[in-house]
Amino acid sequence: MITQSPRIVTSRVELDDSFTLERYLATGGYEGLRKGLGMKPADVAAEVNKASLLGRGGAGFPAGRKWSMLRDAPTRYLVVNGDESEPATFKDHMLIERDPHQIIEGTAIAAYATGAAQAFIYCRGEFALGLERLQQACNEAYAHGAIGSDILGTGYALDIVIHPGAGAYICGEETALLESLEGKRGFPRIKPPFFPAAVGLYGEPTVVNNIETVSNLPWILLKGGDRFAALGEGSSAGTRLFALSGRVEHPGWFEIEMSKTTFRDLIYDPSLGAGIPDGKALRAFIPGGVSAPWFGPDELDLGLNQDAVGKAGSMLGSGSVVVMDSETCPVRVAWRIARFFHRESCGQCTPCREGSGWIEKIMHRLEQGLGREQDIDLVLDACDNISPGLSWPPKQTTICVFGPSIPSAIVSVAKMFRDELLMHVKEGSCPFPPDELRRG
């Protein structure tokens, strides 16, 4: 069922001039901030709590609760995480390029609610156009009085700095992001303290929110937390951006009401993914980024609900869904995911740094048909060293959750596609056709 829910974060992104101040003001821009500045900061936070807005970065932590954990201190910071790099996730990239003012407004609202002295928007360095659009929007917002020393005539002051990253997946991890923002290598910090709300940027209490999360705030303030919470179901309220890619007719981003729509809708509905090319069968899909365990055809009717997907043994994660059809080699996909983790491991923790390399090499020889049957156990053993028990949610032997994310794809292939793995061993080559460009 595709619902008639309103578009919350993508209401203007398809307009040619969606990124300009003129268009933003003509479509209700900065009205949520104006309303918010007329309220007490605590009441703004209460409205967001009412909305049941879950963080859209991947962990799905309630945004309002994250704010309430901030330690009391004279200086607090807000950092907006726009370092989107989870493979097959491309929603924040779109929001940054197409609606930067919405991000600036959401950032100002979040900063006001949390009492932040300064806000930083950390934008992935590879988004050159996005960085230009964000900085342009920031300049325009200053000139318009929407940020700066006297915001919308209320006397509230806030400075927002657009900060470029420089290419490192791990900087999406919030403590690594703070290290990077301090001008250092993106090494995740040792926990505890578990949350930057206690010790964050420059040691001060800091909130880190995702781009899509703050993009929801103008609407929530303007229309009310209740209206947001009325969309979706249970704790998975509102709409959410899903990024669909892989073997589908219409890859792309879709803003969908949470819980009410299923994976089957997302992949097959003509208004969304429009099905698999040439009517091929679905072999498997990744429900929420490459850190998530895979699903098969049996899970297609699950709703896009954080709790339901969690109970079924995976996660909605970053909201990216990758579809594999009957001609896709699941071993090749798992190898490529292992290669990604090997390349992006920051190298601090031995199980992750060394384990990711082992796993990548074993998966590569299995995919090439050069593996042995016992390699399946060997690769699972290497995974077990990173995440003992190979359970879900995963256990951890490393500083951050990057390490325990590595086994997901490997365990999925071993469980779901053992026969296909053994075919590689027996035939001495990959039994699937190579991935080719679609022509015509």
Place this chain on the structure above:
Amino acid sequence: MAHLSPEICSRAEAIVACYPQRRSALIPLCHLAQAQDGWLTPEAMEDIAALVGCTPAEVRGTASFYDMLHTEPVGRHVVTVCTNVACMLAGAYEVLDHAEATLGISVGQTTADGEFTLEEAECLAGCDNAPCVQVNHRFFGPLDPDAFDVLANDLRSGRLAETVPAHGVLSRVDRSVGLPAQEARSAPGAGQGEAAVGPIAGAVPQ
């Protein structure tokens, strides 16, 4: 500053002023240096160290962690082919193989004429246009081998000079506004504090 141009230096000072601590400007300044030289020269690293208040070794130590910061020379166009899952399923390795064959180089190498450096990237968040390619971090895609050849020719001939500026993702849009803290200081009677750019005093509503 021995190496960075006066223009880059004044832009660098403006960026440093945005942060409560100077060191935070290290990565943005590396991008600026790459806008001037294409890569991070040892001389530029010395200048950056002086600007942010650390040692040149710390600049190199930080920069070498990040894929976009080049501590070795690169070509005029850095061509980055994404081969992560979404692009791979759309045939990205076919594009990468073709790029290697037509440019006559392997991943990580630069053509003899200095026009192209070829890189294999992890996901660039362009999966709705898979397989996607970046040139100096500007997006192109979906690409097939024919489209890649057209792109390479356009780059070589300079036809894409507008779309694909030189290195350095901060080369086009600058912050054009002052900091509230500076505005407050420049107002008559404002204090002349030593900390040039602390967070905005009194900004937090009670």
